[in-house]
């Protein structure tokens with residue numbers, strides 16, 4: 129699509145009555161925006177589709193005639209999909225400025241060598257002639273009944289955090305909620321979300337992982353039964369649903385533009401948010417200028433922890449679990465050069481003994497290993513201990529099924545890569561890490577892994593052992609972090625000792 | 626030359642060797658692990674459609690021709706419409722993914738990954754004019770480019786748009802019979818084809834019916850012969 133400029137208005141090529149010079153939208157310096165015509169009877173479906181969104185023009189299921197009329201009446205905004213500064217391209221949808229992620233093609237739509245962004249191509253191509261469309265007025269959501277239907281009670285630590293979340297929602301500030309694994313962080317959000325909805329604010333809970341979206345949606349729908357929760361992930365059907373409460377993967381935020389009054393970002397430290405600046409841009413773009421931002425994590429990165437220490441970051445901790453028992457502290461067990469004997473079918477005696485004890489006491493266990501290629505070596509060795517021992521990894525097509533069988537207690541010991549480091553909860557569980565010195569086991573990975581143990585009220589304790597060939601800083605720091613949380617919990621009277 | 630693999634975006638490390646001072650280096654666009662997942666068509670192939678014969682049940686091979694082609698050639702309407710098809714790669718899962726990234730996601734630059742092999746292949750074929758299989762107007766607008774044309778252009782050749790599509794591309798649900806007997810798929814907009822040897826370009830050879838429809842029409846318009854080149858052999 130190309131546009132002409134007539135009387136300080138854009139006119140799309142197909143709507144021109146006579147020959148005029150036309151340009152790809154990225155070549156137009158400033159895009160004129162007509163004032164809002166209050167008497168215009170706009171299309172409500174189009175409004176629903178575009179409010180708080182940024183969608184490529186060709187994704188809108190309406191005629192260019194109808195779409196453009198909304199622009200002329202001030203309801204719709206066109207923005208450039210790609211902008212250029214000093215010859216350098218920037219993708220306005222995903223924020224990419226790395227020139228290696230751009231390419232060009234001889235474009236049939238605009239007849240130029242058209243630059244496009246490869247970084248966010250999976251969400252539909254944005255190129256130099258692509259207008260991104262948004263609704264111009266972001267109206268608030270009137271929610272008839274946003275009452276919270278939850279009868280549970282918060283622990284003392286949760287209550288403190290919940291109050292801080294409410295404050296942050298009320299005064300549009302940024303807050304980090306640093307809650308240990310098993311603190312019950314979801315409940316901490318309920319009150320804040322209720323307040324936001326009552327104030328006609330639009331809330332989004334964003335997380336890096338689809339499983340979390342799938343798990344959170346029914347939980348939140350149950351506690352807010354009077355609203356429709358929108359659940360967005362790759363392939364979900366709620367894509368165009370407008371809701372006061374959206375639960376989405378961070379990737380899906382790329383479709384939004386100045387949409388939310390409150391964004392709650394779950395597991396900020398988990399891949400890929402912490403490594404991917406595209407996603408940081410997406411979060412920034414999806415917030416309204418005036419909005420609150422709440423980060424939830426059990427393992428903030430060292431930079432953030434330092435900022436907390438120095439008083440440069442607004443944060444609240446929940447140092448104890450809801451069941452008022454301290455976090456299990458990892459034991460370090462040196463197991464020597466374990467990789468070599470493995471080639472001859474031998475695992476360290478001391479690890480074999482540990483596993484044997486779990487089988488005897490019928491305590492389920494997870495055995496974390498650093499590399500996927502170790503599975504075919506280790507699994508046959510452990511099958512001699514018990515034939516029902518299984519292994520799982522990220523690309524395992526039976527991953528879900530195996531986790532379920534573990535839940536059903538059909539698997540006594542599950543060997544896993546770091547893929548099960550977060551999210552999964554089994555009630556009565558011990559955990560071992562083999563090769564804890566490996567680089568893949570970062571401080572936060574080890575804290576998360578240790579956090580699998582003692583989650584339930586019935587079994588609040590358990591054993592976590594790092595089998596290693598040389599203690600690393602990550603191991604020491606992880607233990608230190610756990611000990612310091614336990615200490616804080618005692619001081620605040622959040623555990624029963 | 627690109628610094629990153631066009632398929633997986635891992636960094637490309639230029640191979641350091643003395644030969645770079647003496648010979649022209651071939652630009653690389655894929656990392657070795659992606660490149661290794663591409664399989665060139667090789668071994669004995671059908672003399673008409675270039676289908677590898679090795680994995681074919683012997684009862685479907687007649688001489689050096691596959692049974693499909695025998696059936697086409699037995700039909701007087703289609704006999705020798707298509708002189709010969711040339712295909713470069715086996716249409717495996719990896720190539721399927723790369724081609725879909727190229728044409729459905731519209732990642733045009735992927736064409737460069739194939740340009741060297743296309744260039745080499747075209748040089749071995751005798752032809753006068755390169756004609757890409759066209760898209761319908763709507764489809765071309767939607768996609769922004771014609772994938773067959775892109776393959777030729779990026780390989781450094783000049784395409785000639787002699788064909789126009791009359792019907793839409795949506796034929797996947799039709800049976801073989803329907804596909805063959807659909808009245809006209811293309812219209813010829815070229816002039817003076819007499820005695821010209823035409824090389825049609827398409828991304829994938831699956832049933833061969835699209836290429837044969839185009840070939841038949843071009844021959845009726847006076848072309849001396851029509852062959853085809855496809856990136857993949859399904």
Ligand SMILES: [Zn+2]
Pocket residue numbers: 219220221222223224245246247248249254
């Ligand atoms: Zn982009």
Ligand SMILES: [Zn+2]
Pocket residue numbers: 129152235236237238239240242255256257258
């Ligand atoms: Zn264009």
Ligand SMILES: [Zn+2]
Pocket residue numbers: 630631632633634635655656657658659660
């Ligand atoms: Zn690659």
Ligand SMILES: [Zn+2]
Pocket residue numbers: 671672673674675676690691692693694695
């Ligand atoms: Zn054949």
